[in-house]
Amino acid sequence: MKWSWKIGEFAGIGVFVHATFPLLLAFVALPAILNDGDIVGAIESILFILVLFVCVVLHEYGHALTARRYGIQTQDITLLPIGGVARLERMPEKPSQEFFVAIAGPMVNVVIAAILFVVMILAGVAVPSLGLGFGNESFIEQLFTINVMLVLFNLIPAFPMDGGRVLRALLASRIDYAKATTYAARIGQAIAVVFAIAGFFVSPLLILTAVFIFFGAQGETQMAQQRSKLRGFTVGHAMRTNIRALAPYEWLSSAVDSIMSTAQQDFPIVENGRVVGILTRDALLKGIQQFGAYVPISQVMRRDVTTVEANQPLGAAAETMQANQMMSVPVTNNGTLVGILTFDSIREFLTLQKILKPRTQQAGETPML
Incomplete structure (x- = not known):
């Protein structure tokens, strides 16, 4: 996600904090400072928010690690002032998988709340009134209350909360x-x-x-x-195959010539037969403005490129593109570049399918492009 800084990594999943997150810390700390000059109270408020967001990160890891069991990777986890977002590369295909991925996050908060409950019992602390006396509750009581509230809020049967996905999964098992x-x-x-x-x-x-x-x-x-x-369609149905690939050592001017001589906007970067990056039109223009036309493509290309296989389901590939915020992705067949998939090519494919479907159905054929 743009405007985010990496603060750590666990289980191969990076954790980022959005640039707007400090606004939340300022929001909870400033009232104590401005009204009472209570620096200690402001620090305590900030510490509570930070501990709370540790619970939020664990919640998101519940989703991410459960999704991994079904072969679905997570791009990253980003902390926003309103909560956390785990960017899965795609949504689970089976209703049962979506159910467990969705329910895993709230269940993490259930476990945290249960542990805090046991600690409170052992410490002789009364069970809090779930937010009805927030100002008088201790740190651990407030943390227990917040985790219970996170469970209840996330299980509201409405998108985009986890409860909406749980409800959809239950319905999709029957319809x-x-x-x-x-x-x-x-x-x-x-x-x-x-x-x-x-x-x-x-x-x-x-x-x-x-x-x-x-x-x-x-x-x-x-x-x-x-x-x-x-x-029912694969990437191979919608990808463009008549494409030009560039090498990382070529000048940006070569990419300019390619744009002028073809309709292609984004270029897979290939080295020794392997896709090592992608050069988008935006990156090319910014690179020329910043460095000029005579610098290697490797200096401005995107290296964390995601590829999709030609036989991969088209819907899953589109979700991967959305998750990675990419308008195009190189398509490979057993590691060899065979084409490029773009949102434009997907839209064009669907448009042609819509036109061809009635004709082929009348002729008793299956539409295929």
């Missing part, structure tokens, strides 16, 4: 995935409407939550529709 998503989204949006109405009487925070849920459900529905359209 079509796209229909399951639609039903789960409608339930979530109904909950959003209730939250919005309640927000006028209880707290404006509920209105913000309602907006978050409503548009999250809308986005999830669109993604499910896209996956439904791409089901």
Whole structure:
């Protein structure tokens, strides 16, 4: 994610903090400093937020490590002021897998809350009132309360919360995935409407939550529709094969010549028969502005390139592109470059499929491009 800094790595998954995260620390610390001049209180508030976000990181690792069991890698985990985001390379294909990946995060908070509960019992501390006396609760009581609240909030059966994915997984075990998503989204949006109405009487925070849920459900529905359209096709159906690859030692001017002489915008970078990077049009233009046209492509190319296999499901490849924020990815066959997949080529493929499908169905044929 852009504007993020890496703060650590565990199990091969990098943890990043977004540039806006310090705003949360300032938000919780400044009132104590400005109103009472309480520096110690401000420091305690910051420490509590940091410990809380350790719980959030563990929550996201619950998702990531469970997804790994099903062969799904996680790009990274990013901490935002509103919580954490684990970027999976794709969503699980089977409902049972999605169920366990979704439920794993809240279950981590259940375990944390259970451990804190046992510690409180052993220490003779009364069980807190789940936020009804936040100001009077000790550090450990507040942490217990927050973890319980994280479980309850995340299990609301509405996208983009974990509960929405759990609900979709349960529905998808009995009905079509796209229909399951639609039903789960409608339930979530109904909950959003209730939250919005309640927000006028209880707290404006509920209105913000309602907006978050409503548009999250809308986005999830669109993604499910896209996956439904791409089901049954592989990357090989939509990739472009008449492409030009460049070498890392070539000048940027070579890439400029290639752009002018072809319709290609992004170029796989190949060395010794292996894809080692990708040069996008944006990176090329920025590189020329910064260094000039006569520097090696290796100086500006993207090295952390993700490749997809030609026989890979097209829907999974599209999700990989979205997760990596890439408009195009090199396509390989057993490690050898055979083409490039772009969102434009996917859209063009779907458009042609829509046009050809009625004709081929009339002729009794299967549409194939």
